[in-house]
Amino acid sequence: MISARGKAPLIRVRRAYGQIVEGEALVSREGFSPRYDLDRWTGLISRPGHALEGHNLKDKVLITPSAKGGIAAGWAFYDIKHKGIAPKAFVFGVTNPVMVQGAVFAGITITEGWSRDPYAWIHTGDIVRVDPLKKTLQLIESRR
Amino acid sequence: MQLTPDEKKMLRGGKGAAIKEALELQIEVGKFFGAKRLVPVSNVHMMGDIEVMGDSGKAFLARMSEAGAQCTVPTTTNARCIDFDYVAKLRQNPDEAAKERELIGYLRKMDVITADTCINYQTLYQPHQGERVAWGDTGTVIYANSVFGARSNFEAGPAALAAGITGRVAEYGFQLDAHRKGTLLVNVKADLEDFADWGALGKLVGEAHQDYFAVPVFNGIKRPPTADQLKHLGASLASYGSMGMFHMLGVTPEAPTLKAAFGGNKPVSTTTITNRDIARVYAGYDPKNNPLNLVVFSGPQQSLFEMKNLARLLAGKKIKPGSHLFVTTSNGVKSAARALGYLEAIEAAGAIVLEGVCFYILQNIGQIRVQNGWSNLVTNSAKLANIIGAHKFNTILRRTDDCVRIALTGEDR
Numbered sequence: 292m293i294s295a296r297g298k299a300p301l302i303r304v305r306r307a308y309g310q311i312v313e314g315e316a317l318v319s320r321e322g323f324s325p326r327y328d329l330d331r332w333t334g335l336i337s338r339p340g341h342a343l344e345g346h347n348l349k350d351k352v353l354i355t356p357s358a359k360g361g362i363a364a365g366w367a368f369y370d371i372k373h374k375g376i377a378p379k380a381f382v383f384g385v386t387n388p389v390m391v392q393g394a395v396f397a398g399i400t401i402t403e404g405w406s407r408d409p410y411a412w413i414h415t416g417d418i419v420r421v422d423p424l425k426k427t428l429q430l431i432e433s434r435r
Numbered sequence: 436m437q438l439t440p441d442e443k444k445m446l447r448g449g450k451g452a453a454i455k456e457a458l459e460l461q462i463e464v465g466k467f468f469g470a471k472r473l474v475p476v477s478n479v480h481m482m483g484d485i486e487v488m489g490d491s492g493k494a495f496l497a498r499m500s501e502a503g504a505q506c507t508v509p510t511t512t513n514a515r516c517i518d519f520d521y522v523a524k525l526r527q528n529p530d531e532a533a534k535e536r537e538l539i540g541y542l543r544k545m546d547v548i549t550a551d552t553c554i555n556y557q558t559l560y561q562p563h564q565g566e567r568v569a570w571g572d573t574g575t576v577i578y579a580n581s582v583f584g585a586r587s588n589f590e591a592g593p594a595a596l597a598a599g600i601t602g603r604v605a606e607y608g609f610q611l612d613a614h615r616k617g618t619l620l621v622n623v624k625a626d627l628e629d630f631a632d633w634g635a636l637g638k639l640v641g642e643a644h645q646d647y648f649a650v651p652v653f654n655g656i657k658r659p660p661t662a663d664q665l666k667h668l669g670a671s672l673a674s675y676g677s678m679g680m681f682h683m684l685g686v687t688p689e690a691p692t693l694k695a696a697f698g699g700n701k702p703v704s705t706t707t708i709t710n711r712d713i714a715r716v717y718a719g720y721d722p723k724n725n726p727l728n729l730v731v732f733s734g735p736q737q738s739l740f741e742m743k744n745l746a747r748l749l750a751g752k753k754i755k756p757g758s759h760l761f762v763t764t765s766n767g768v769k770s771a772a773r774a775l776g777y778l779e780a781i782e783a784a785g786a787i788v789l790e791g792v793c794f795y796i797l798q799n800i801g802q803i804r805v806q807n808g809w810s811n812l813v814t815n816s817a818k819l820a821n822i823i824g825a826h827k828f829n830t831i832l833r834r835t836d837d838c839v840r841i842a843l844t845g846e847d848r
Contacts, residue, residue: 308467322645327825331489338825357645358677361822362513362571363796365591366488373491387647387677388464388608389571392594395463403467 299412299430305404307423314379317351318415319343324360325367334376349376356384365389368397380421437472453504457597465605473603479510480570481595485535486516486798496541506546510599514553514793527799551791552765553735564688569598573673580680584688586610616698617652622707629834630667634817635716637671652696653683671817720831725810730842733763733794734819746777748839754785760842762788795823813841
Protein backbone atom coordinates (compact mmCIF):
# COMPACT_ATOMS: atom_id res chain seq x y z
CA MET A 292 0.00 0.00 0.00
CA ILE A 293 1.60 3.25 -1.11
CA SER A 294 0.47 6.62 0.06
CA ALA A 295 -0.09 8.82 -2.93
CA ARG A 296 -0.81 12.02 -1.07
CA GLY A 297 1.00 14.89 -2.70
CA LYS A 298 2.17 12.81 -5.67
CA ALA A 299 -0.81 12.33 -7.93
CA PRO A 300 -2.10 15.53 -9.47
CA LEU A 301 -5.16 17.23 -8.13
CA ILE A 302 -8.05 16.85 -10.53
CA ARG A 303 -10.38 19.81 -10.71
CA VAL A 304 -14.08 19.17 -11.27
CA ARG A 305 -16.26 21.66 -13.09
CA ARG A 306 -19.42 21.53 -11.03
CA ALA A 307 -20.08 20.06 -7.62
CA TYR A 308 -22.62 19.61 -4.84
CA GLY A 309 -22.51 18.03 -1.42
CA GLN A 310 -20.32 17.19 1.56
CA ILE A 311 -16.61 16.42 1.45
CA VAL A 312 -16.25 12.64 1.27
CA GLU A 313 -13.40 10.16 1.27
CA GLY A 314 -13.88 6.63 0.07
CA GLU A 315 -12.93 3.74 -2.12
CA ALA A 316 -13.08 4.52 -5.84
CA LEU A 317 -15.17 2.45 -8.20
CA VAL A 318 -13.94 3.41 -11.65
CA SER A 319 -15.85 2.76 -14.86
CA ARG A 320 -15.20 3.71 -18.44
CA GLU A 321 -18.84 3.01 -19.13
CA GLY A 322 -21.73 5.34 -18.30
CA PHE A 323 -24.06 4.62 -15.42
CA SER A 324 -27.82 4.44 -14.89
CA PRO A 325 -29.22 3.77 -11.41
CA ARG A 326 -32.28 2.28 -13.11
CA TYR A 327 -30.78 -0.01 -15.69
CA ASP A 328 -27.37 -0.97 -14.39
CA LEU A 329 -28.06 -1.27 -10.67
CA ASP A 330 -29.89 -3.78 -8.50
CA ARG A 331 -31.71 -1.31 -6.25
CA TRP A 332 -32.09 -3.86 -3.45
CA THR A 333 -28.46 -4.95 -3.05
CA GLY A 334 -26.41 -2.10 -4.52
CA LEU A 335 -24.76 -4.49 -6.98
CA ILE A 336 -24.08 -3.36 -10.54
CA SER A 337 -26.21 -6.04 -12.10
CA ARG A 338 -26.61 -5.41 -15.81
CA PRO A 339 -24.91 -8.24 -17.68
CA GLY A 340 -21.90 -6.92 -19.54
CA HIS A 341 -21.56 -3.62 -17.63
CA ALA A 342 -17.93 -2.69 -17.03
CA LEU A 343 -18.58 -2.83 -13.27
CA GLU A 344 -20.85 -5.90 -13.23
CA GLY A 345 -20.63 -7.61 -9.83
CA HIS A 346 -19.21 -4.58 -8.00
CA ASN A 347 -21.19 -3.06 -5.13
CA LEU A 348 -21.90 0.66 -5.13
CA LYS A 349 -22.38 0.96 -1.37
CA ASP A 350 -20.12 3.61 0.21
CA LYS A 351 -17.99 3.90 -2.94
CA VAL A 352 -17.00 6.96 -4.95
CA LEU A 353 -18.31 6.10 -8.39
CA ILE A 354 -16.23 7.60 -11.20
CA THR A 355 -18.00 7.27 -14.54
CA PRO A 356 -17.82 9.17 -17.83
CA SER A 357 -21.52 9.77 -18.38
CA ALA A 358 -25.08 9.50 -17.14
CA LYS A 359 -27.56 7.16 -18.78
CA GLY A 360 -31.25 6.74 -18.29
CA GLY A 361 -34.27 8.94 -18.05
CA ILE A 362 -36.38 10.81 -15.57
CA ALA A 363 -37.06 7.81 -13.32
CA ALA A 364 -33.46 7.92 -12.11
CA GLY A 365 -34.42 10.98 -10.04
CA TRP A 366 -36.21 8.90 -7.43
CA ALA A 367 -33.67 6.08 -7.52
CA PHE A 368 -30.88 7.83 -5.57
CA TYR A 369 -33.25 8.67 -2.72
CA ASP A 370 -34.42 5.06 -2.76
CA ILE A 371 -30.91 3.58 -2.48
CA LYS A 372 -29.93 6.16 0.14
CA HIS A 373 -32.81 5.02 2.34
CA LYS A 374 -31.97 1.39 1.77
CA GLY A 375 -28.43 2.11 3.02
CA ILE A 376 -26.76 1.10 -0.22
CA ALA A 377 -25.92 4.50 -1.71
CA PRO A 378 -22.43 5.46 -2.84
CA LYS A 379 -20.59 8.27 -1.06
CA ALA A 380 -20.30 10.27 -4.27
CA PHE A 381 -20.95 10.29 -7.98
CA VAL A 382 -18.10 11.72 -10.06
CA PHE A 383 -19.36 12.16 -13.63
CA GLY A 384 -17.51 13.22 -16.77
CA VAL A 385 -20.76 14.58 -18.18
CA THR A 386 -24.14 14.26 -16.56
CA ASN A 387 -27.70 15.46 -17.02
CA PRO A 388 -30.03 17.38 -14.70
CA VAL A 389 -31.85 14.24 -13.57
CA MET A 390 -28.72 12.88 -11.90
CA VAL A 391 -28.05 16.21 -10.22
CA GLN A 392 -31.65 16.62 -9.05
CA GLY A 393 -31.63 13.04 -7.77
CA ALA A 394 -28.32 13.39 -5.94
CA VAL A 395 -29.29 16.72 -4.34
CA PHE A 396 -32.66 15.28 -3.31
CA ALA A 397 -30.90 12.31 -1.72
CA GLY A 398 -28.07 14.38 -0.22
CA ILE A 399 -25.35 12.49 -2.11
CA THR A 400 -22.20 14.32 -3.25
CA ILE A 401 -22.06 14.73 -7.04
CA THR A 402 -19.60 16.33 -9.44
CA GLU A 403 -19.37 16.87 -13.19
CA GLY A 404 -16.41 17.43 -15.50
CA TRP A 405 -12.74 16.89 -14.83
CA SER A 406 -9.63 18.93 -15.65
CA ARG A 407 -7.63 15.82 -16.55
CA ASP A 408 -8.35 12.22 -17.28
CA PRO A 409 -8.87 10.48 -13.90
CA TYR A 410 -8.38 7.05 -15.48
CA ALA A 411 -4.63 7.63 -15.71
CA TRP A 412 -4.39 8.18 -11.96
CA ILE A 413 -7.28 6.60 -10.13
CA HIS A 414 -8.24 2.94 -10.20
CA THR A 415 -10.91 0.86 -8.55
CA GLY A 416 -9.97 0.24 -4.93
CA ASP A 417 -7.91 3.42 -4.51
CA ILE A 418 -8.95 5.83 -1.78
CA VAL A 419 -10.04 9.23 -3.11
CA ARG A 420 -11.33 12.45 -1.66
CA VAL A 421 -14.04 14.57 -3.26
CA ASP A 422 -14.24 18.18 -2.10
CA PRO A 423 -17.27 19.94 -3.63
CA LEU A 424 -16.36 23.28 -2.07
CA LYS A 425 -12.86 23.36 -3.56
CA LYS A 426 -14.17 21.43 -6.61
CA THR A 427 -11.42 18.85 -6.43
CA LEU A 428 -10.96 15.10 -6.79
CA GLN A 429 -7.80 13.79 -5.15
CA LEU A 430 -6.10 10.42 -4.92
CA ILE A 431 -5.37 9.80 -1.25
CA GLU A 432 -4.05 6.29 -1.33
CA SER A 433 -3.20 4.01 -4.20
CA ARG A 434 -3.96 0.39 -3.53
CA ARG A 435 -2.63 -1.13 -6.68
CA MET B 436 -28.35 33.18 -6.99
CA GLN B 437 -30.49 36.30 -7.00
CA LEU B 438 -33.79 35.78 -5.23
CA THR B 439 -36.87 37.98 -5.27
CA PRO B 440 -38.35 39.15 -1.94
CA ASP B 441 -41.06 36.52 -2.39
CA GLU B 442 -38.48 33.77 -2.89
CA LYS B 443 -36.51 34.97 0.12
CA LYS B 444 -39.66 34.70 2.18
CA MET B 445 -40.20 31.14 0.90
CA LEU B 446 -36.63 30.25 1.81
CA ARG B 447 -37.08 31.58 5.34
CA GLY B 448 -40.07 29.33 5.78
CA GLY B 449 -42.52 32.22 5.66
CA LYS B 450 -44.80 30.28 3.30
CA GLY B 451 -44.57 26.94 5.03
CA ALA B 452 -42.11 24.11 5.51
CA ALA B 453 -43.00 22.28 2.30
CA ILE B 454 -42.35 25.30 0.06
CA LYS B 455 -39.08 25.96 1.89
CA GLU B 456 -37.91 22.40 1.31
CA ALA B 457 -38.94 22.46 -2.35
CA LEU B 458 -37.15 25.76 -2.98
CA GLU B 459 -33.99 24.60 -1.21
CA LEU B 460 -33.78 21.62 -3.57
CA GLN B 461 -34.24 23.87 -6.60
CA ILE B 462 -31.62 26.36 -5.43
CA GLU B 463 -29.00 23.67 -4.85
CA VAL B 464 -29.61 22.22 -8.32
CA GLY B 465 -29.54 25.72 -9.80
CA LYS B 466 -26.25 26.52 -8.06
CA PHE B 467 -24.73 23.33 -9.46
CA PHE B 468 -25.49 24.53 -12.99
CA GLY B 469 -24.55 28.14 -12.30
CA ALA B 470 -28.12 29.48 -12.52
CA LYS B 471 -28.39 33.17 -11.69
CA ARG B 472 -32.08 33.24 -10.86
CA LEU B 473 -35.34 31.35 -10.65
CA VAL B 474 -37.96 31.81 -13.37
CA PRO B 475 -41.72 31.14 -13.25
CA VAL B 476 -43.21 28.10 -14.99
CA SER B 477 -46.79 27.76 -16.18
CA ASN B 478 -47.12 23.98 -16.32
CA VAL B 479 -45.53 20.98 -14.61
CA HIS B 480 -45.50 17.32 -15.58
CA MET B 481 -44.07 14.84 -13.09
CA MET B 482 -43.19 11.18 -12.85
CA GLY B 483 -44.33 9.56 -9.65
CA ASP B 484 -45.35 5.96 -9.16
CA ILE B 485 -44.46 3.21 -6.72
CA GLU B 486 -42.19 1.35 -9.14
CA VAL B 487 -39.92 4.34 -9.68
CA MET B 488 -39.99 5.88 -6.21
CA GLY B 489 -40.25 2.91 -3.85
CA ASP B 490 -41.32 3.12 -0.22
CA SER B 491 -38.98 6.02 0.60
CA GLY B 492 -40.42 8.16 -2.18
CA LYS B 493 -43.95 7.35 -1.04
CA ALA B 494 -43.01 8.36 2.50
CA PHE B 495 -41.65 11.64 1.12
CA LEU B 496 -44.94 12.34 -0.66
CA ALA B 497 -46.85 11.51 2.52
CA ARG B 498 -44.70 13.93 4.50
CA MET B 499 -45.02 16.71 1.92
CA SER B 500 -48.78 16.33 1.66
CA GLU B 501 -49.12 16.30 5.45
CA ALA B 502 -46.99 19.45 5.58
CA GLY B 503 -49.64 21.13 3.46
CA ALA B 504 -47.76 21.24 0.16
CA GLN B 505 -49.96 22.46 -2.68
CA CYS B 506 -49.15 22.82 -6.35
CA THR B 507 -49.42 26.43 -7.40
CA VAL B 508 -49.38 25.78 -11.15
CA PRO B 509 -51.22 23.03 -13.07
CA THR B 510 -49.27 19.82 -12.44
CA THR B 511 -50.01 16.54 -14.22
CA THR B 512 -48.58 13.04 -13.84
CA ASN B 513 -46.69 10.88 -16.28
CA ALA B 514 -47.53 7.26 -17.11
CA ARG B 515 -47.47 5.03 -14.06
CA CYS B 516 -46.77 1.37 -13.33
CA ILE B 517 -50.27 0.03 -12.69
CA ASP B 518 -53.54 -0.08 -14.61
CA PHE B 519 -55.78 -1.11 -11.72
CA ASP B 520 -58.10 -3.09 -14.01
CA TYR B 521 -55.25 -5.39 -14.99
CA VAL B 522 -53.40 -6.02 -11.71
CA ALA B 523 -54.72 -9.60 -11.37
CA LYS B 524 -54.55 -10.41 -15.06
CA LEU B 525 -50.90 -9.34 -15.27
CA ARG B 526 -50.15 -11.02 -11.93
CA GLN B 527 -48.86 -7.79 -10.42
CA ASN B 528 -48.30 -7.50 -6.70
CA PRO B 529 -51.56 -6.45 -4.93
CA ASP B 530 -49.56 -4.88 -2.07
CA GLU B 531 -47.75 -2.63 -4.54
CA ALA B 532 -51.08 -1.79 -6.20
CA ALA B 533 -52.40 -0.72 -2.77
CA LYS B 534 -49.31 1.46 -2.30
CA GLU B 535 -49.91 2.99 -5.72
CA ARG B 536 -53.44 3.95 -4.69
CA GLU B 537 -52.12 5.47 -1.47
CA LEU B 538 -49.50 7.42 -3.37
CA ILE B 539 -52.07 8.74 -5.85
CA GLY B 540 -54.04 9.96 -2.82
CA TYR B 541 -51.04 11.98 -1.59
CA LEU B 542 -50.54 13.51 -5.04
CA ARG B 543 -54.19 14.51 -5.32
CA LYS B 544 -54.07 16.03 -1.86
CA MET B 545 -51.27 18.26 -3.18
CA ASP B 546 -53.53 19.19 -6.12
CA VAL B 547 -51.61 17.11 -8.63
CA ILE B 548 -53.78 16.12 -11.60
CA THR B 549 -53.15 12.39 -11.90
CA ALA B 550 -53.67 12.19 -15.65
CA ASP B 551 -51.07 9.42 -16.00
CA THR B 552 -49.91 10.06 -19.52
CA CYS B 553 -46.54 10.44 -21.23
CA ILE B 554 -48.17 12.17 -24.23
CA ASN B 555 -49.36 15.23 -22.33
CA TYR B 556 -48.02 17.29 -25.24
CA GLN B 557 -50.58 15.65 -27.53
CA THR B 558 -53.49 15.26 -25.16
CA LEU B 559 -53.31 17.77 -22.30
CA TYR B 560 -51.22 20.87 -22.78
CA GLN B 561 -49.43 22.52 -25.69
CA PRO B 562 -47.17 25.34 -24.47
CA HIS B 563 -46.41 28.23 -26.82
CA GLN B 564 -42.99 29.27 -28.05
CA GLY B 565 -40.84 30.59 -25.23
CA GLU B 566 -43.19 29.34 -22.52
CA ARG B 567 -41.35 27.95 -19.51
CA VAL B 568 -42.50 24.59 -18.19
CA ALA B 569 -41.04 21.88 -15.93
CA TRP B 570 -41.62 18.50 -17.49
CA GLY B 571 -40.55 14.86 -17.25
CA ASP B 572 -40.37 12.21 -18.81
CA THR B 573 -37.62 12.86 -21.29
CA GLY B 574 -39.89 12.37 -24.32
CA THR B 575 -42.17 15.17 -23.12
CA VAL B 576 -39.22 17.52 -22.57
CA ILE B 577 -37.65 17.06 -25.98
CA TYR B 578 -41.06 17.56 -27.61
CA ALA B 579 -41.69 20.75 -25.59
CA ASN B 580 -38.30 22.24 -26.44
CA SER B 581 -38.12 21.18 -30.05
CA VAL B 582 -41.62 21.14 -31.51
CA PHE B 583 -43.30 23.84 -29.40
CA GLY B 584 -40.22 25.97 -28.79
CA ALA B 585 -41.17 25.93 -25.12
CA ARG B 586 -38.48 25.68 -22.44
CA SER B 587 -37.86 22.79 -20.10
CA ASN B 588 -35.03 20.74 -18.69
CA PHE B 589 -35.41 17.08 -17.80
CA GLU B 590 -37.20 17.38 -14.47
CA ALA B 591 -37.05 14.24 -12.35
CA GLY B 592 -40.06 13.45 -10.14
CA PRO B 593 -38.91 15.27 -6.97
CA ALA B 594 -37.67 18.24 -9.01
CA ALA B 595 -40.91 18.53 -10.97
CA LEU B 596 -42.97 18.33 -7.78
CA ALA B 597 -40.79 21.09 -6.31
CA ALA B 598 -41.53 23.19 -9.41
CA GLY B 599 -45.24 22.51 -9.02
CA ILE B 600 -45.11 23.68 -5.41
CA THR B 601 -42.97 26.80 -5.91
CA GLY B 602 -44.20 27.62 -9.43
CA ARG B 603 -40.58 28.14 -10.50
CA VAL B 604 -37.44 26.50 -11.78
CA ALA B 605 -33.81 27.53 -11.70
CA GLU B 606 -32.77 29.09 -15.00
CA TYR B 607 -30.17 26.79 -16.56
CA GLY B 608 -29.84 24.41 -19.50
CA PHE B 609 -32.67 24.67 -22.02
CA GLN B 610 -34.23 27.56 -20.09
CA LEU B 611 -31.37 29.65 -21.56
CA ASP B 612 -30.98 30.76 -25.19
CA ALA B 613 -27.33 29.69 -25.17
CA HIS B 614 -28.11 25.98 -24.88
CA ARG B 615 -30.89 25.94 -27.45
CA LYS B 616 -28.68 26.33 -30.49
CA GLY B 617 -27.77 23.44 -32.76
CA THR B 618 -24.47 21.61 -32.24
CA LEU B 619 -24.71 18.73 -34.77
CA LEU B 620 -25.81 18.73 -38.39
CA VAL B 621 -27.75 15.71 -39.64
CA ASN B 622 -28.50 15.56 -43.36
CA VAL B 623 -31.48 13.28 -43.83
CA LYS B 624 -31.68 11.42 -47.12
CA ALA B 625 -33.85 8.59 -45.79
CA ASP B 626 -37.55 8.49 -46.67
CA LEU B 627 -38.76 7.97 -43.07
CA GLU B 628 -42.24 6.60 -43.56
CA ASP B 629 -43.10 4.51 -40.52
CA PHE B 630 -42.82 5.62 -36.88
CA ALA B 631 -40.09 3.03 -36.42
CA ASP B 632 -38.04 4.74 -39.18
CA TRP B 633 -38.19 7.98 -37.20
CA GLY B 634 -37.20 6.10 -34.06
CA ALA B 635 -34.31 4.47 -35.94
CA LEU B 636 -33.13 7.94 -37.00
CA GLY B 637 -33.21 8.98 -33.33
CA LYS B 638 -31.25 5.87 -32.36
CA LEU B 639 -28.54 6.51 -34.95
CA VAL B 640 -28.09 10.15 -33.96
CA GLY B 641 -28.58 9.66 -30.21
CA GLU B 642 -26.25 6.69 -29.79
CA ALA B 643 -23.47 8.46 -31.62
CA HIS B 644 -23.68 11.66 -29.54
CA GLN B 645 -24.70 10.83 -25.97
CA ASP B 646 -24.85 14.26 -24.41
CA TYR B 647 -27.71 16.19 -22.81
CA PHE B 648 -26.40 19.43 -24.33
CA ALA B 649 -25.99 18.06 -27.86
CA VAL B 650 -28.67 19.60 -30.10
CA PRO B 651 -28.98 17.92 -33.52
CA VAL B 652 -30.26 19.92 -36.47
CA PHE B 653 -32.07 17.80 -39.06
CA ASN B 654 -31.85 19.08 -42.60
CA GLY B 655 -33.43 17.71 -45.77
CA ILE B 656 -36.58 16.11 -44.36
CA LYS B 657 -38.59 15.25 -47.47
CA ARG B 658 -42.15 15.55 -46.18
CA PRO B 659 -43.43 17.58 -43.25
CA PRO B 660 -43.64 15.12 -40.36
CA THR B 661 -46.75 14.44 -38.29
CA ALA B 662 -46.88 14.97 -34.54
CA ASP B 663 -46.67 11.21 -33.99
CA GLN B 664 -43.57 10.94 -36.16
CA LEU B 665 -41.90 13.75 -34.22
CA LYS B 666 -42.96 12.02 -31.01
CA HIS B 667 -41.13 8.82 -31.98
CA LEU B 668 -38.04 10.75 -33.12
CA GLY B 669 -37.87 12.81 -29.94
CA ALA B 670 -38.47 9.89 -27.59
CA SER B 671 -35.70 7.97 -29.31
CA LEU B 672 -33.17 10.84 -29.28
CA ALA B 673 -33.84 11.39 -25.58
CA SER B 674 -33.57 7.70 -24.81
CA TYR B 675 -30.42 6.82 -26.79
CA GLY B 676 -28.67 10.17 -26.53
CA SER B 677 -30.01 11.68 -23.29
CA MET B 678 -30.85 14.65 -25.55
CA GLY B 679 -33.37 17.32 -24.62
CA MET B 680 -33.73 19.27 -27.85
CA PHE B 681 -33.46 19.08 -31.63
CA HIS B 682 -34.18 21.35 -34.56
CA MET B 683 -35.68 20.44 -37.91
CA LEU B 684 -35.16 22.91 -40.69
CA GLY B 685 -38.42 24.47 -41.82
CA VAL B 686 -40.40 22.41 -39.32
CA THR B 687 -39.56 23.39 -35.74
CA PRO B 688 -40.07 26.99 -34.63
CA GLU B 689 -36.49 27.88 -33.78
CA ALA B 690 -35.14 26.57 -37.10
CA PRO B 691 -36.51 28.70 -39.95
CA THR B 692 -32.98 28.64 -41.43
CA LEU B 693 -29.80 26.69 -40.72
CA LYS B 694 -28.23 29.92 -39.54
CA ALA B 695 -30.98 30.48 -37.00
CA ALA B 696 -30.88 26.85 -35.86
CA PHE B 697 -27.14 26.97 -35.16
CA GLY B 698 -27.19 30.55 -33.86
CA GLY B 699 -23.49 31.06 -34.52
CA ASN B 700 -22.41 27.57 -33.42
CA LYS B 701 -20.24 25.60 -35.79
CA PRO B 702 -21.54 22.01 -36.01
CA VAL B 703 -19.15 19.70 -34.17
CA SER B 704 -20.08 16.95 -36.58
CA THR B 705 -22.01 16.43 -39.81
CA THR B 706 -23.77 13.12 -40.43
CA THR B 707 -25.84 11.86 -43.34
CA ILE B 708 -28.57 9.28 -42.77
CA THR B 709 -29.81 7.26 -45.76
CA ASN B 710 -32.38 4.52 -46.29
CA ARG B 711 -29.52 2.06 -46.10
CA ASP B 712 -28.61 3.30 -42.62
CA ILE B 713 -32.20 2.82 -41.47
CA ALA B 714 -32.30 -0.68 -43.01
CA ARG B 715 -29.09 -1.49 -41.15
CA VAL B 716 -30.79 -0.62 -37.85
CA TYR B 717 -33.55 -3.18 -38.54
CA ALA B 718 -30.99 -5.77 -39.61
CA GLY B 719 -29.17 -5.34 -36.31
CA TYR B 720 -31.81 -7.16 -34.26
CA ASP B 721 -31.61 -10.90 -33.77
CA PRO B 722 -34.46 -13.06 -32.38
CA LYS B 723 -31.84 -15.64 -31.35
CA ASN B 724 -34.05 -18.54 -32.46
CA ASN B 725 -36.64 -17.70 -29.79
CA PRO B 726 -40.32 -17.24 -30.68
CA LEU B 727 -41.70 -13.87 -31.75
CA ASN B 728 -44.67 -14.07 -29.40
CA LEU B 729 -44.78 -10.64 -27.78
CA VAL B 730 -45.54 -7.40 -29.63
CA VAL B 731 -45.85 -4.08 -27.80
CA PHE B 732 -47.02 -0.65 -28.91
CA SER B 733 -45.95 1.61 -26.05
CA GLY B 734 -43.25 4.09 -24.99
CA PRO B 735 -44.70 6.63 -25.71
CA GLN B 736 -48.40 5.90 -25.23
CA GLN B 737 -50.42 5.66 -28.44
CA SER B 738 -52.25 8.67 -29.80
CA LEU B 739 -55.79 8.40 -31.11
CA PHE B 740 -54.38 8.34 -34.65
CA GLU B 741 -52.09 5.45 -33.80
CA MET B 742 -55.06 3.65 -32.21
CA LYS B 743 -57.10 4.20 -35.38
CA ASN B 744 -54.30 2.76 -37.48
CA LEU B 745 -53.94 -0.29 -35.22
CA ALA B 746 -57.71 -0.82 -35.41
CA ARG B 747 -57.47 -0.75 -39.21
CA LEU B 748 -54.60 -3.24 -39.27
CA LEU B 749 -56.23 -5.61 -36.77
CA ALA B 750 -59.88 -5.39 -37.89
CA GLY B 751 -61.40 -8.83 -38.34
CA LYS B 752 -58.10 -10.59 -37.54
CA LYS B 753 -56.86 -12.66 -34.62
CA ILE B 754 -53.53 -12.64 -32.87
CA LYS B 755 -51.69 -15.93 -33.19
CA PRO B 756 -52.70 -18.29 -30.35
CA GLY B 757 -50.06 -18.14 -27.63
CA SER B 758 -48.85 -14.70 -28.73
CA HIS B 759 -49.48 -11.44 -26.91
CA LEU B 760 -50.08 -7.94 -28.21
CA PHE B 761 -50.03 -5.05 -25.74
CA VAL B 762 -51.00 -1.46 -26.43
CA THR B 763 -50.65 1.34 -23.88
CA THR B 764 -52.39 4.68 -24.05
CA SER B 765 -53.92 7.35 -21.86
CA ASN B 766 -57.34 7.25 -20.28
CA GLY B 767 -58.49 10.04 -22.60
CA VAL B 768 -57.34 8.32 -25.77
CA LYS B 769 -58.70 4.93 -24.69
CA SER B 770 -62.08 6.49 -23.92
CA ALA B 771 -62.19 8.18 -27.32
CA ALA B 772 -61.04 4.98 -29.03
CA ARG B 773 -63.87 3.16 -27.29
CA ALA B 774 -66.45 5.69 -28.45
CA LEU B 775 -65.14 5.51 -31.99
CA GLY B 776 -65.05 1.71 -32.19
CA TYR B 777 -61.25 1.48 -32.53
CA LEU B 778 -60.88 -0.16 -29.14
CA GLU B 779 -63.36 -2.89 -30.00
CA ALA B 780 -61.48 -3.74 -33.20
CA ILE B 781 -58.16 -3.91 -31.37
CA GLU B 782 -59.45 -5.94 -28.42
CA ALA B 783 -61.48 -8.29 -30.62
CA ALA B 784 -58.21 -9.30 -32.26
CA GLY B 785 -56.96 -10.37 -28.83
CA ALA B 786 -54.83 -7.38 -27.93
CA ILE B 787 -54.67 -6.00 -24.39
CA VAL B 788 -55.04 -2.22 -24.21
CA LEU B 789 -53.70 -0.78 -20.96
CA GLU B 790 -54.39 2.78 -19.88
CA GLY B 791 -52.34 5.22 -17.83
CA VAL B 792 -49.19 3.08 -17.98
CA CYS B 793 -46.11 2.53 -20.02
CA PHE B 794 -45.02 -1.04 -20.69
CA TYR B 795 -41.43 -0.71 -19.52
CA ILE B 796 -42.30 0.65 -16.08
CA LEU B 797 -45.09 -1.87 -15.37
CA GLN B 798 -44.83 -3.02 -11.77
CA ASN B 799 -43.26 -6.47 -11.74
CA ILE B 800 -42.42 -6.47 -15.46
CA GLY B 801 -39.35 -8.63 -14.95
CA GLN B 802 -41.43 -11.32 -13.24
CA ILE B 803 -44.22 -10.96 -15.80
CA ARG B 804 -41.65 -11.68 -18.49
CA VAL B 805 -40.47 -14.83 -16.69
CA GLN B 806 -44.00 -16.05 -15.90
CA ASN B 807 -44.99 -15.79 -19.56
CA GLY B 808 -41.76 -17.26 -20.86
CA TRP B 809 -41.12 -14.21 -23.02
CA SER B 810 -37.71 -13.60 -24.47
CA ASN B 811 -38.23 -11.43 -27.55
CA LEU B 812 -40.19 -8.19 -27.55
CA VAL B 813 -41.14 -6.77 -30.93
CA THR B 814 -42.07 -3.09 -31.10
CA ASN B 815 -42.26 -0.12 -33.41
CA SER B 816 -40.85 2.10 -30.63
CA ALA B 817 -37.09 2.59 -30.77
CA LYS B 818 -37.28 4.00 -27.25
CA LEU B 819 -38.92 0.87 -25.89
CA ALA B 820 -36.44 -1.28 -27.81
CA ASN B 821 -33.67 0.58 -25.97
CA ILE B 822 -34.86 0.72 -22.41
CA ILE B 823 -36.68 -2.53 -21.78
CA GLY B 824 -33.46 -4.46 -22.25
CA ALA B 825 -32.89 -3.66 -18.58
CA HIS B 826 -35.60 -6.21 -17.79
CA LYS B 827 -33.75 -8.78 -19.87
CA PHE B 828 -36.03 -8.69 -22.89
CA ASN B 829 -34.35 -9.20 -26.25
CA THR B 830 -35.84 -6.40 -28.32
CA ILE B 831 -36.57 -6.18 -32.02
CA LEU B 832 -37.51 -2.91 -33.71
CA ARG B 833 -39.86 -3.31 -36.66
CA ARG B 834 -42.19 -1.09 -38.67
CA THR B 835 -45.79 -0.89 -37.48
CA ASP B 836 -47.22 -3.12 -40.24
CA ASP B 837 -44.50 -5.69 -39.62
CA CYS B 838 -45.19 -5.65 -35.87
CA VAL B 839 -48.86 -6.37 -36.50
CA ARG B 840 -48.04 -9.12 -38.96
CA ILE B 841 -45.69 -10.70 -36.41
CA ALA B 842 -48.48 -10.57 -33.81
CA LEU B 843 -50.84 -12.32 -36.24
CA THR B 844 -48.45 -14.94 -37.61
CA GLY B 845 -45.41 -15.14 -35.35
CA GLU B 846 -43.29 -14.72 -38.48
CA ASP B 847 -40.79 -11.99 -39.32
CA ARG B 848 -40.39 -11.88 -43.07
